Amino acid sequence: MCIYGCTMVSLARILLFATYCVIVNSTAASRVLELSDRFLDIHKEGQWLIMMYAPWCAHCKRLEPIWAHVAQYLHATSIRVGRIDCTRFTSVAHSFKIKGYPTILFLSGNHHFVYNGDRTRDEIVKFAMRLSGPPVQEITKSTSFNTLKKDKDLYFLYVGEKSGMLWDVYHNIAATFQPHAFFYQSHPVVVDKHAPIEKTPTLLVYKENVHYNFTDYKITDRKKLNDTLYKWVNAERFSTFPKVTRGNINQLFMTNKNLVLAVLEENQLEEVPPNMLEFKDMVESVIKMKRQKYHDDFQFGWIANPDLVNSIAMMVVPLPSLIVINSTTNHHYIPEDEPEKLTPHVIELFLEQIQHESVPKYGGNSIIVRIYRSWFEVRFALASMWQGNPILTLVLFGLPAGFLSLICYNIWCPDIFDADEEEEGKYKQFIFKYNIT
Numbered sequence: 001m002c003i004y005g006c007t008m009v010s011l012a013r014i015l016l017f018a019t020y021c022v023i024v025n026s027t028a029a030s031r032v033l034e035l036s037d038r039f040l041d042i043h044k045e046g047q048w049l050i051m052m053y054a055p056w057c058a059h060c061k062r063l064e065p066i067w068a069h070v071a072q073y074l075h076a077t078s079i080r081v082g083r084i085d086c087t088r089f090t091s092v093a094h095s096f097k098i099k100g101y102p103t104i105l106f107l108s109g110n111h112h113f114v115y116n117g118d119r120t121r122d123e124i125v126k127f128a129m130r131l132s133g134p135p136v137q138e139i140t141k142s143t144s145f146n147t148l149k150k151d152k153d154l155y156f157l158y159v160g161e162k163s164g165m166l167w168d169v170y171h172n173i174a175a176t177f178q179p180h181a182f183f184y185q186s187h188p189v190v191v192d193k194h195a196p197i198e199k200t201p202t203l204l205v206y207k208e209n210v211h212y213n214f215t216d217y218k219i220t221d222r223k224k225l226n227d228t229l230y231k232w233v234n235a236e237r238f239s240t241f242p243k244v245t246r247g248n249i250n251q252l253f254m255t256n257k258n259l260v261l262a263v264l265e266e267n268q269l270e271e272v273p274p275n276m277l278e279f280k281d282m283v284e285s286v287i288k289m290k291r292q293k294y295h296d297d298f299q300f301g302w303i304a305n306p307d308l309v310n311s312i313a314m315m316v317v318p319l320p321s322l323i324v325i326n327s328t329t330n331h332h333y334i335p336e337d338e339p340e341k342l343t344p345h346v347i348e349l350f351l352e353q354i355q356h357e358s359v360p361k362y363g364g365n366s367i368i369v370r371i372y373r374s375w376f377e378v379r380f381a382l383a384s385m386w387q388g389n390p391i392l393t394l395v396l397f398g399l400p401a402g403f404l405s406l407i408c409y410n411i412w413c414p415d416i417f418d419a420d421e422e423e424e425g426k427y428k429q430f431i432f433k434y435n436i437t
Contacts, residue, residue: 031068031071031072031075031081032067032068032071032081032082032083033080033081033082033083034082034083035050035082035083035084036084036088036089037089037091037092039082039084039089039092040091040092040095043107044107044109044110046078046080046108047078047079047080047106047107047108047131047132048079048080048081048082048105048106048107048108049070049074049079049080049081049082049104049105049106049107049124049128050081050082050083050084050104050105050106050107051063051067051082051083051084051102051103051104052083052084052086052092052093052096052098052101052102052103052104052105053083053084053085053086053101053102054085054086054087054101055085055087056087057101057102059101059102060101060102062119063102063119066119066120066121066124067081067083069121070121070124070125070128073121073125074125074128077129077132078132079128079129079132086098086101096112102119104119104124104127106127106128106131106179108131108132113127113131113179115127115179116247116250116251117247117248117251118245118246118247118248119247123247127179130178130179130180130181130182131178131179135171135174135175135178135183136158136170136171136174136183136184136185137182137183137184137185138184138185138186139184139185139186139190139191140186140190141190142189142190142191142192142194145191145194145195148184149194149206149209152182152206153207153208153239154181154182154205154206154207154237154238154239155181155182155183155184155205155206156174156181156182156183156184156203156204156205156206156233156236156237157184157185157186157191157195157203157204157205157206157211158170158183158184158185158186158201158202158203159185159186159187159188159191159195159197159200159201159202159203159204160185160187160188160200160201160202161187161200161201162185164201165220165222165225166201166203166217166225167185167201169222169225169226169229170183170203170229172226173226173229173230173233176230177233177234177237180237180251181233181237188200195211196211196213201217202214202217203217203229205233205236205237207236207239207240208239208240212236214229214232216228216229216232234254234255235255235257235295235296235299238251238252238255238299238301240284240287240288240291240300241284241287241288241300241301241302242301242302243301243302243303243304244259244261244301244302244303244305245303245305246305246308249303249308252299252301252327253327254327255299255327256327256328257296257297257298257299257327258297258298258299258324258325258326258327258351258354259298259299259301259324259325259326259327260283260287260298260299260300260301260322260324260351261301261302261303261309261322261323261324261325262279262280262283262284262301262302262303262320262321262322263302263303263306263309263317263319263320263321263322263323264276264277264279264280264302264303264304264319264320265304265306265319265320266304270304272304275320276319276320279320279339279342280302280320282342282343282344283300283302283322283347284300284302285344286300286344286347286348286351287300289344290348294351297355298324298351299327306319309323310376311373311376312325312330312332312363313332313334313362313363314362314363314369314372314373314376315376317334318339320339321334321339322334322335322339322342322347322350324350324351324354326361329364329365330363330364330365331361331362331363331364332361332362332363333350333354333359333360333361333362334362335347335350
């Protein structure tokens with residue numbers, strides 16, 4: 001009886017725990033709103049973060065668990081997270097001009113923004129949080145800076161009154177770059193010891209636990225100030241040595257700088273092997289030690305996607321290696337020295353040669369280069385498929401080739417046979433006419 005009673009209690013606990021898990025999971029899943037074409041009637045009401053998807057899309061399926069985490073994280077905010085099956089509700093896809101899946105949109109009133117960054121929870125949440133508020137957020141408490149520095153690894157700060165030409169230009173530029181960076185405004189008393197303020201108004205960017213000042217604030221010509229500040233914000237909105245991915249490389253190209261990349265490789269846990277980590281640190285030391293010398297012309301970074309670099313360089317680059325890409329012309333430069341012989345001093349000499357245009361450049365945007373790059377990508381993709389799964393590659397490309405051969409055979413071979421029969425008929429007529437035996 002005791003054993004039976006204990007068993008019943010255990011079963012009851014298991015059932016209770018299972019019920020709790022189902023409730024929790026269903027609650028978490030319900031954070032993502034499944035929307036229909038009726039969304040077109042309400043999309044201007046409030047703020048929405050929407051994933052436009054198709055059920056057959058593999059990229060959409062990989063994004064689903066991440067999207068659930070995004071919805072869970074933003075549940076306590078005013079941002080509603082949803083998704084729409086564009087294969088069922090084609091009117092929605094047509095209205096928002098959806099060209100591919102998945103497409104992530106942030107909607108607020110008459111404004112909508114397309115997300116083009118990395119499909120990770122943190123990056124998507126940052127994107128939504130930046131757009132959920134005004135272009136420039138005001139900081140009124142000194143203690144808020146401690147939280148700000150902890151949560152934001154990079155932000156822009158205007159210190160001074162909300163008036164004057166510098167403030168107007170800053171506010172307008174903040175509205176332009178709002179999807180990509182955080183912008184704040186405060187007063188000297190509030191900022192106090194958190195930032196080096198000598199006089200106001202002033203502008204700073206915070207990254208790597210250091211504030212860097214905008215030094216051209218004395219410009220009196222409005223257009224020149226706008227162009228100078230725009231260029232400064234565009235160049236400073238990245239960390240000194242970021243990880244470069246498919247999601248942010250296009251934004252890095254917009255800096256119009258030379259992109260200096262340490263090409264590495266990660267394992268499945270996104271860990272860099274020790275030998276490559278040493279190479280990465282060595283390349284990073286160049287910009288950390290010589291920021292004033294190289295910051296205006298070069299944007300440093302590291303990339304763990306060799307396929308992307310191979311496509312740019314149109315060759316299989318060794319690992320680790322160094323490549324410099326001109327973001328304006330799409331030319332690239334590769335050191336003549338082997339990767340293991342590169343040192344900070346050698347890299348500095350190489351960068352100086354690029355500045356003086358005394359080093360060979362490759363690639364570019366010519367038609368011939370584009371054709372060759374397309375051919376290289378196709379050839380590289382086929383080679384990768386063959387190495388990964390030769391049987392599947394044979395099935396995918398062997399069967400179409402076989403069918404094509406049969407079609408060609410049926411088209412050409414009957415003509416040959418008909419020609420032989422026609423020649424044979426003429427030969428028989430000739431024999432019959434002249435009585436040749």
